Amino acid sequence: MRKISLLKAPEFGVSIALVGLFILMSFLSPLFLSGYNLLNILLQSSTYIILSIGMTFVIVTGGIDLSVGSIAVVSGILMAGVMKGGTPVWIAIIAGLAISTLCGFVNGFLVSKINLPSFIVTLATMSIFQGAALIFSGGLPIYGFPKAFSFLGTGSIFSIPVPVIIAFVCIAVSVWVFKKTRIGHYALAIGDNRQAVRMCGVNVFKYELIVYMINGLATGVAAIITTARLNSAEPLASMSMGLDAVAAVVMSGTSLSGGSGSVTGAIIGSLLMGVLRNGMTLLNVQSYYQNLIIGVVILIAVFIDKIRNSYSYKK
Amino acid sequence: MEQSILSVKNICKNFPGVRALDNVCFDLRQGEVHALLGENGAGKSTLMKIIFGLLKKDSGEIFLRNSELKSISPSKSYENGIALIPQERTLLTHKSIAENIFLGMEPAFVSKKEMCLQSLEMMKRFSMQISPDTPAAQLSAGMQQTVEIMRAINRKAQILIMDEPTGGLSAQEVKRLFEVIRTLKGQKASVIYISHRMEEIFEISDRITVLRDGKNAGTFGTADVTKEKIIELMAGKKISAQKQHKSSIGEEVLQVKELCSNKIHNINLTLRKGEILGIAGLLGSGRTEIFECIYGINRDYKGRIFINSKDCTHYSISDAISCGVGLVTEDRKRTGLSLKSSVAKNITLPMEKRIFRRGIINTKKVQTISSEYSEKVGLNTSDMSFTSGNLSGGNQQKVVIARWLANGSKILLLDEPTVGVDVNAKQEIHQLIRQYCNGENSVIVASSDFPELLEICDRIVVIAQGKVVKELENKDIDEKILLGYATSAGGEKI
Structure with missing residues (x-):
């Protein structure tokens, strides 16, 4: 019974892949299992974990947000600009989080109230936010921040890197929000059957809006870490940021049509990507091959999930 | 009698924990309509899926024209002249009729003209008098059904498996479908006809096979058996149709005055x-639209709605719910249930407001509320974490009803409450409705299943073409009278 329920868990495929990869890597590279390297994996994965958490909320409602890369850029540039103006760090951080949440609001409003497809909305806002960041910065990177800010990206507490601590806080909060609050409850229900939820008198608009705002907020947090780590805010977004987050979520068996999925799965997915990247670097795999291999691993994880699904359909 | 064209011998199929088919034998003769009956979960769909190749059998043999079929897949079935017309429509809605008929069968160099001409030829045979260029989306449910059949015929199918073919069809369309089926019979094709609707089965079929709990409970010539006998076999026990008794009826709780929207005209109800x-x-008469106005799904209407003498005109869905109204929609899969979610959810x-406290879910409360009410409605599972989509149709409907009972609704609107539900569950749902209406609560049932209305209602309002045609006390009236009114006023002729 227990075995079956484990097998039925949507995170099964990606977990197997992660464990398998972990064992494989520990044989292939003596450096892999060192405490330093493991912390390094967590550090490298922290932004992806945070992004994929936000993305999970959107995807379980049946939506998608392609604009997270641009939101991160807008948020980073604004934070940097504000700090350059001599404003205290904490105000800059609040401004950055506010603008990213606002970007999420715009996406959510267009998707939910105006009822446009999320794919198209966020494709458009991806370009809009990117443009806004370029206009604001004049196309140039903004760099050099106060120590207190850099600490968020490069510092550590009890030798644990600050980004890892931030990621853990985000994990704790989001798991709770997803499982225990009405936001997670209705986000899943909306993705499952929007009409049925509406028929029950639930304010679907409100919850969809919140979900996109959560994604915006999470992106803002990720933007703080990347900006602080690089000590520079780049006005050119990395478009793959959003897609990587989507990949991490989908790998864990979360259906793009909504209604199923979990934050835990997205975290495992992000870790899988992190271990993979780290491992390939340790083994001196050329970066061209790295992309290729990551793609293959995504397919394998999704394939395992498909097998699991057909198994559980047969009961 | 004709020889058998398809015969199935000792088929067994196990799903983990369930014996879905247990030594089932079944045969289909050339040129006959063979009805397959059974409650939900009796194994009808499983058997058909095995014959068509969507599922693999565990053991047993299938013979087609006396030669055994060793490996079966959908594409081989088409080659063998077997076609499955599933319950859900599978047309591509943006494509034309012709393109849909030829789907998967397009000649290497597609000449649209040729396809249209051939389609037109076929459509004539089924008396469809529209252009083959018409997109499928514009067709009525009945016409879509016919296009599905034509697609099968175009693949030279000699054996058609129809799963609940009359779901969502109007009486007129059912009649036309039967003509189509008779045409097919005339051409020596055989039909396996799966349905819950007893009247239809007795009208169209030559033989009837009843499945119960994965076993063949008997095969009969339609002329040699009665409805009561069939129902008894399906249920495995005798069901006595209870005539409703009447409790006291109190003051007016809902008034609809001069309700007009684009599909209904001047509706007055109390x-x-x-x-x-x-x-x-009947289908398209406006019954669903009335509910949509009362429940606030459609707020673009004229007229007034009063609930407990309070003016509730143009209320939203959540307002209507807080006034004590609940709606059980016609299509539970599309608008009723979150299928991937648990029963409790x-x-x-x-x-x-009840299950969240400061935004945080009270899991215990969810559990107690849902177990209490699923027990009340007689749900067949006590596992509240059970995925709703895996329940049978009747049990899914009970979950929706339990939702409104638990919510303390005083006025329940039921739209086709027993569509796609087996005979036994239908009786149970009727019983539930009666219990619910003992004194405090009230119900409106909209249905095209007139015997159902006659069995449970106190009063019946007949509507046709969006207008109230007649209001009747449920005394000394029968189906014919209702049907007469429902088809009057230039409504759908039967």
């Missing part, structure tokens, strides 16, 4: 406390 009001109407879905 519902009293403790009353079961029936709205008898579905039952408590409208109870935002």
Whole structure:
């Protein structure tokens, strides 16, 4: 019974892949299992974990947000600009989080109230936010921040890197929000059957809006870490940021049509990507091959999930 | 009699924990319509899926024209002249009729003209008088059904498996479908006809096979058997149709005055406390639209709606719910249930205020509320974490009803409450409705299943073409009278 329920868990495929990869890597590279390297994996994965958490909320409602890369850029540039103006760090951080949440609001409003497809909305806002960041910065990177800010990206507490601590806080909060609050409850229900939820008198608009705002907020947090780590805010977004987050979520068996999925799965997915990247670097795999291999691993994880699904359909 | 064209011998199929088919034998003769009956979960669909190749059998043999079929797949079935017409429509809605008929069969160099000409030829045979260029989306449910059949015929199918073919069809369309089936019979094709609707089966079929709990409970010539016998075999026990008794009826709880929207005209209705009001109407008569206005799904209407003498005109869905109204929609899969979610979640879905405290879910409360009410409605599982989509149709409907009972709704609107539900569950749902209406609560049932309305309602309002045609006390009236009114006023002719 227990075995079956484990097998039925949507995170099964990606977990197997992660464990398998972990064992494989520990044989292939003596450096892999060192405490330093493991912390390094967590550090490298922290932004992806945070992004994929936000993305999970959107995807379980049946939506998608392609604009997270641009939101991160807008948020980073604004934070940097504000700090350059001599404003205290904490105000800059609040401004950055506010603008990213606002970007999420715009996406959510267009998707939910105006009822446009999320794919198209966020494709458009991806370009809009990117443009806004370029206009604001004049196309140039903004760099050099106060120590207190850099600490968020490069510092550590009890030798644990600050980004890892931030990621853990985000994990704790989001798991709770997803499982225990009405936001997670209705986000899943909306993705499952929007009409049925509406028929029950639930304010679907409100919850969809919140979900996109959560994604915006999470992106803002990720933007703080990347900006602080690089000590520079780049006005050119990395478009793959959003897609990587989507990949991490989908790998864990979360259906793009909504209604199923979990934050835990997205975290495992992000870790899988992190271990993979780290491992390939340790083994001196050329970066061209790295992309290729990551793609293959995504397919394998999704394939395992498909097998699991057909198994559980047969009961 | 003709020889058998398809015969199935000792088929067994196990799903983990369930014996879905247990030594089932079944044969189909050339040129016959063979009805397959059984409650939900009796194994009808499983058997058909095995014959068509969507599922693999565990053991047993299948013979087609006396030669055994060793490996079966959908594509081989088409080659063998077997076609499955599933319950859900599979047309591509943006494509034309012709393209749909030829789907998967397109010649290497597609000449649209040729396809249209051939389609037109075929459509004539089924008396469809529209252009083959018409997109499928514009067709009525009945016409879509016919296109599905034509697609099968175009693949030279000699054996057609039809799963609930009359779901969502109007009486007129059912009649036309039967003509199509008779045409097919005339051409020596055989049909396996799966349905719950007893009247239809007795009208169209030559033989009837009843499945119960994965076993063949008997095969009969349609002429040699009665409905009662069939129902008894399906249920495995005798069901006595109970005539409703009437409790006291109190003051008016719902008034609809001069309601007009784009599909209904000047509807006046009153519902009293403790009353079961029936709205008898055929497909497209406006019965669903009335509910949509009362429940606030459609707020673009003229007229007034009063609930407990309070003016509730143009209320939203959540306002209507807080006034004590609940709606069980016609299509539970599309608008009723979150199929991937648990039973508990579905039952408590409208109870935002009750199950959340400062935004945080009270799991215990969800559990107690849902177990209490699923027991009340007689759900077949006590596992509240059970995925709703895996329940049978009747049990899914019970979950939706339990939702509104748990929510303390005083006025329940039921739209085709027993569509796609087996005979036994239908009786149970009727019983539930009666219990619910004992004194405090009231119900409006909209249905095209007139015997159902006659069985449970106190009063019946007949509507046709968006207008109230007649209001009747449920005394000394029968199906014919209702049907007469429902088809009057230039409504759908039968």
